[in-house]
Amino acid sequence: MFCWNRRAAANRDGNREKVDIRGRNVRQSVCLESRTRILTEAELEKVKWDAQNREDLDGSEAYLRIIEEARQCSGHGASAGSFPEEWDAQLLVDCGMTADGQRLVLFTPGFLQPILDDDDELDRAFRFILLNMHNIAMQNKFIFVYCCLGMDWSTPMLGERLQIAFDILPKKYTKNLKRFYILHGNSSTRLTMWSFYAWLTPQFWEKIQYVNSIEKICEDLFPDDDAAQAELHRRFPQVIQRQDAQQRGSDLPVNFGAPVRAICNTFGVDYMDKTTGRWYPKLPPAVIFLCEALERQAADEEFGRLFDVDAKIFDLLNLVDAGNPLPRDLDPALLWCCLKAWMDCLPTPLLSFEVMSRLETDQIQPGDIKRQRDFLVELFHEKLPTEAAYVALYIASFLHTMCNIAQDRQGGKSEAARSELPVLLTPATAAKAFASGFLRPRAFTDEFLKAIPAAESLIATLIESAEEKELWIGGGAAGMGKGGNPP
DSSP: OOOTTSOOOOOTTOSOOOBOTTSOBOOOOOOOOOOOOSSOHHHHHHHHHHHHHOOOSSOOHHHHHHHHHHHTTOOOTTOTTOOOTTHHHHTEEEEEEOTTSOEEEEEOGGGGGGGTTOHHHHHHHHHHHHHHHHHHHTTSOEEEEEEOSSOOTTSHHHHHHHHHHHHHSOHHHHHHEEEEEEETOOHHHHHHHHHTGGGSOHHHHTTEEEESOHHHHHHHHSTTOHHHHHHHHHHSOHHHHHHHHHHHTOOOOOSTTSOHHHHHHHHOEEEEETTTTEEEEEEOHHHHHHHHHHHHTTGGGGGGGTTOOOTHHHHHHHHHHHTOOOOTTOOHHHHHHHHHHHHHTOSSOTTOSHHHHHHHHTTOOTTOHHHHHHHHHHIIIIISOHHHHHHHHHHHHHHHHHHHHHHHHHHTSOHHHHHTSSSOOOHHHHHHHHHHHHOOOSSOOHHHHHHHHHHHHHHHHHHHTTTOTTTOOSOBGGGOOGGGOOO
16 A cells, blocks of 8 residues: 555565665555455566566556456446446546547546545446556557546555556556646645656656646647537536636536536536447436436335435535535435436426427327327427437436336335335336426416326326337447547
8 A cells, every 4th residue: 555654664575675776765655454456465566576577568467357357347227346337427538539639538536535435446446447548548649637626645545546556557558648637736736746756657757737727728639629629628527617617717517507508518428328328419417427326226216205305405406516426325315306406497398398388289188109209209300409309318218217127126026015115116107206307388377287197198108218219319339439429
């Protein structure tokens, strides 16, 4: 383990400190009790020996073993042991190619704050980062952007894993790295970087650049291309954009009460849903984080407590509004409530105000599934703005998945056990809770009350048919380009 404020421990050969070929003292690790299972001490010693005696650009056996272990964790939703899907959207973001044809990666380790006290989760995050960087750094010239968000790398939990990374990363990483931006770094950040001096090669050190604004990075990587600069700016996490706005004295980007198009085009996330194989451009990150957390917990049984939450909901709403990472082990009822609050706070419902009037004028009755599906196909393919259409389809698909989880769970329960649930999650009950986020009138009148059954029935049909190809407006995994972008 690495501890910044202690002297190096004596090595196994005695009390002599190691020296390099010029006779200078070499900083060593402090050998404390290991908290990580990534590598054994024997494996780490072999890696260090190989690094000194072999010119191996493709990685050591230990490095390749970790990569293989990480591949076993690639799954989706509630799959046991799989990486959280939202890590692709917040922790390590592959932004595709720069104007010079180099891969661009955004790294925001501050999103690991909720798991800093969990060794197993930190090991899993280590494997996730290594696997994703392996697929980039070993194949392409790349640019790395480290987004500072208050992480203290001097803590032993992080220091130990950081030292392992220094020891096992193949030399090809440094060879292919073109620039290493540090965004929003302060004096503490610089001091921490200097504490790494003994482990960083001169080739790596000279590639580090400190920058104070997202705009500077965008201009550097896409000079004279306003559209590309705006697109790259969108890829930075909302919480990093808020830091940037605070430094510039600009309005802070928020999640609640903002138009869906503004959210999508300001800090929307290009997201591959591994559960369905569908690629969604510019999804609101808050929606992804809430939905994926609920799916990962298989939280269908807590749906019935959606309206029975305590004052903790206000803390969660504030976190989500600012784009901060979600705490671990939240009551799923809070997540359900937060998702509904986000939808109901949209200035315009996802399917527009006009849909309520169309239900009456087109005489689309509750239970008329064929008319409802034809209407939904027309709506998604011809009427809705692209941003709203993708968000509506993603949420409907999520609710469809959760209803399937609930149905599978109930199949193994007795009638008495099923009767104990406050509300069973079905397309109909989900529609009652979330219909107002999909469609509502501009003004609530007595006529609106008469249209509620038709509106809820339409949303229930949307949830039931959310994954049918006739409704889908985009492509799938096969239609994706590099960096998770459409070709």
